[in-house]
Amino acid sequence: MSRAELRAVGLVRRYGGLTAVDHVDMSAPPGLITGLIGPNGAGKSTVFSLLTGVEQPDEGAVMLGDRDITKLRPDKRSRLGLVQTFQVPSLFTSMTVRDNLLVGVENRRRDYAGGLFGRGIRGNARHDEVVDEMLASLGLTDVANVITGSLPTGALRLAECARALCTHPDVLLLDEPASGLDAAETERFSQLLRRIAANGVAIVLVDHDVDLVFTVCDQVYAMVGGRVVAHGSPAAVRADPTVQSVYLAQGTKA
Amino acid sequence: MTAPDSSSAAIAAGSSASALAAAAAAARAGGAPAPDGIELRLSGARAGYGVVEVLHGLDLVIPSGKVTALLGVNGAGKSTTLRVLAGLVPLRSGTLTWRDQVITKMSTVDRARRGLLLVPDERAVFASLSVRDNLLVVAEATGHPDITPALEAFPKLRDRLPQRAGSMSGGERRMLALARALLARPSVLMVDELSLGLSPKVAAELFEWLSTVAATGTTVILADQYTDAALGMADLAYVLHRGERSFVGDPAELAHA
């Protein structure tokens, strides 16, 4: 079953006189991990917000497959298969890990009124199955009934990722998923990402950890000053002179 | 947003670093190291937020005039430890001694006045105030309303004086935060997550600046995850794990592990 590709076409976002994002074109094809790097203020967070629907572009369009989703709110985009995770893990902190995942499974429909008349109170057995499988698959079974508010960062990242996967996404947008993780955890997390992509999900990854981006991604976009200055395989982007000069100078020293 | 090179080039190397070192030396309150070589001693510290206890009886000794690194993953208790030292989070049990004085109950303001200074990880500048006012507030509060030492250390700020601090880039804000700390004439400077949200290049430069401050004999405490840079400049390293100490010793040992 083929999945949709996420494309950004000529995105522009201005704040007052400042052009934070200047005609950015991007594409995230199914099954590939697309990285987005750039120094602070380069506009990568803004691009991310435009892709998730938290912000609206002044010009340009966001396409999911053949569908123009530029004007859609984040929850609508999510129901269409474009799901994000946050820089600060945004789990529902008063709920258990299992309930968090259930929310992910349950909200592709939105007929909430049914719940008012007693439907769905007992829950959907198929939903429970999906959640059980996801928990087992990511090794979260042991913490299934733990309130997420008390989990350490590593587990939170994993649970948030599991919750996003429960929506059965076509595209997964990850905002600095490795922050707060140590080296070993980051390594395992990137293995997880590879597995997810292998199943045909398009992943977009924004992170400061250049090592992570260059090792795990299939293609990388480098932004400076609101524009894409380099795009291609990790090796090609790493070798790009502009990227070298503004972003990786420290690499020679360490 | 500003171009990245403008923020990263802001810290001039070499010549101004030495000017800065001189300024820092002149500004420093204490000067002489503590008689027994111990600046701060935290013993049996329990602290937390609401019903959650974050530190479970932590013991720390911070040597005077040295750089101490507090390392660990997010949630290990690094920030809470610094906040306890700064007085933002009260101790539920345990004591904090600064040189020979018990300061467990001393307020944040009093600690800051006496030179125990924390640069927090986020929101470290007054975003709605101009750069000048950001500097002046600290300078006035500590009784030396002169902001030139900060401008000498970070010449880039001179052009930004009327600008609202909130409109600056992340790197510039960090810089302003450090400049403010400098004006407070710290005898103990605590910096939380210096590298957070910064590109590696800018972070590396700020670490370099911090080592010049340390070279003047100021006691420096760093909480960081960016272990390479932090370990590189530290004399002593603690690794925290879930609110307890899991390693203490020579940073070199950690680097090899």
Place this chain on the structure above:
Amino acid sequence: MISVDLAIAGLAIGAIAALSGIGLLVTYRTNGVLNLAQGGIAALVAYVYRQMAVEWGLPKWLSAVIALAILSPLLGLLLERFVFRPLARRRASAAESLVASLGVLVLTLGMCAGIWGLGSKNDTPPLFPNKSVGISGHRIGVDTISTLVLIVVCCVALGVVQNRTKFGRQMRAVVDDRQLAELSSVPADRVAAVGWAFGTTLAGFTGVLLAPRLQLSPYGLSLVVLETFAVVVAARLASLPIAVFAGLAIGILQSELTQFKVDGQFADVYRSLESNLFVVALLVLLLAIPKLRELGDAGSAGRFSSRGAPDAAGTVEERSKDLVWKLAGFIMLLAPLLFRPADLRSAFDVPAVALILLSMVIVTGYSGQVSLGVAGYAGLGALFSLKLANGDFLGLPRLPGLLAILVGAILVAPVGLITGYPAIRRRGLTLALTTFAVGAVVSQFVFEQPKFSSGLYVNALYLGGWQLNDKAFYIIELVGLGLGLLAVRSLHRGRLGRALLAVRDNSGGAAAVGVDVRNLKLIAFTMSSVVAGLGGALLVQGASSFSSTTFQPIQSLLWFTAMVVFGADSAVGAIIGASLIVAIDVLAPSGSSTLAIGILALSLSWLPGGLASAVRGLVRFVAQRLADQFVEPEELPRPTRRTPVPAGLGAAIPRPAVPADAATWASQQTSRMGDADPAGASATAPAAVWVSGPLAAGTTGIEAAERVAAERGLTLTSFGRALLGTLGAGATGAADLIPAPAAGQVTPSGSRPAAGQPAGSVPAASSSNHLEGGRR
């Protein structure tokens, strides 16, 4: 068209509003607290002023000096020191500050009502001489001039201080980030205290200036002051000059309106507009400005959990297990059936008020929205049901009483839906003010209109030809409450409940996984309005008369505060709260329940989670003790699963060496509902160890509590331990009879007991290690 004389008349009231606005803004900017108690403080100061000048016969100037120069600033300093400083210290959420300021409002109103009664006094001497000066043929009052001069002085002084002085810079620094200011050696408490003292002083002026113009009554005066919030909203909570301008402009406009005559159907509405322009302006401005410049985290969705944060009680399912708490509510509800007739009649209010509180539990407790307009919905429910019963509602046929109550409540739904729309985009303070304005507008333009609310008769109820006696009516009320509880239940269980909880916990995260946040908020608002409408209808039926004062806007604030105090996300809390309010009102002098709620609300400053959570903790503790003694260990509350070996993210993610697992994952992704490969699943799940059995066998009180804490991934604080220790010693002697477990026995393999901790606390220390234990 502009009449100068009318403008001058309007200027008087406009200037007072501007003055109030300046006070509010300064307090807000220095403390981040929008002082909803401004009206209560104004009333209190005005009462004290009147007491001294009229009752004690002190000279007017002396009374004024004592009230305005000593009492008013002192109130501000006290509030800062004992209520808001503790909140700021622990970085309380904006929601908590809001509740605290509501608590102060309720407390001051309770004091006024308790000491001086709810009746109005019209003999407050005017502060300034009742004279006027002529300026080119127009007379302008000395009080108006004085107020204007006061405004100019305040503005100029503030402007100079703020921009030219060291203190001003410190003020702005504190406004920007209080903690950072303290880290920068700025004495933030002093700045905050000055801000409070300034604000309450102007509140005092507002009260003393308004009292002679209006009738002095606690609710009346504070409502007028609350209406001046239009001024700060116009200023978007930021600009002083705009606030002053808005105050004067609305005052003048309101006065100018009186020169026009509107006849016909809208005559009454127009008349109301002339005296209520501030309320209308408040609502219109709030609808026009979706985003005020709120400080701090005010924009984030409020958490009104009675269980502290992070929410210790956890899942939806677990909540329903608070049996003892529920039992208490049940007994309180049934007890009145045994009362004497007169007492039973006073208990009529209990289920009705409980429904009203319950309606706010839906909106505030479950979906995290502030709603300060509940009295509006309740009043509409009452009005609709009476109209239906009398047969004059929009041409609908006359309905039998019971049906009219039900249909009347349901007819509130469209109103709830419409007023829910603004709530979609508004949060925090903005939402709180919007809902308050809706309630106030409904009150002034519907309940206060003779056209709508006169000639409403409350008829006796019949069921199948039998007239219901008191006992039967009370049972009907209980059925109504039952319906409300069912609605609430459906809202917090299953998919809908999870989705609502998700929105409350993290609306961004909820939207990210497809939860339709907008629809959910609308559902919550609509449901809430119906439940409130039902409560209002029953309230009026029980009281046998419709009175607009029952549903006045201030009442919303009282009810909201009560709801938070008794546990915002607890349906049973609503019932217990209603019982206590009604009981106190019956047994104690008027105003006592208001006073009690105010005091309880302020306890939130010291006890995160409020008194309700303390009581709940006690109840749970006692229940635990009972359970320990009477129930087999295996049946104890859910044990914590413990992973014995390191299960960090490391173990959490299956090793790539297990191919079965990857296959599972792949098949699941492609077929979604496909059967899992059980081998793959179990291969990755470390064996779980159930530790509660042996541990539960021997527990002292502290250990029991610690176990409960551990199950929730928490660690008891030393304070909690000490508190429980004291309680436990007196609560039972049975603990001694149960042998304590040997230290090693309960230690899960792989985690070492921390030295110096009691054996029972070992799980507490290790329980949160599920995923990170291995990195030592």
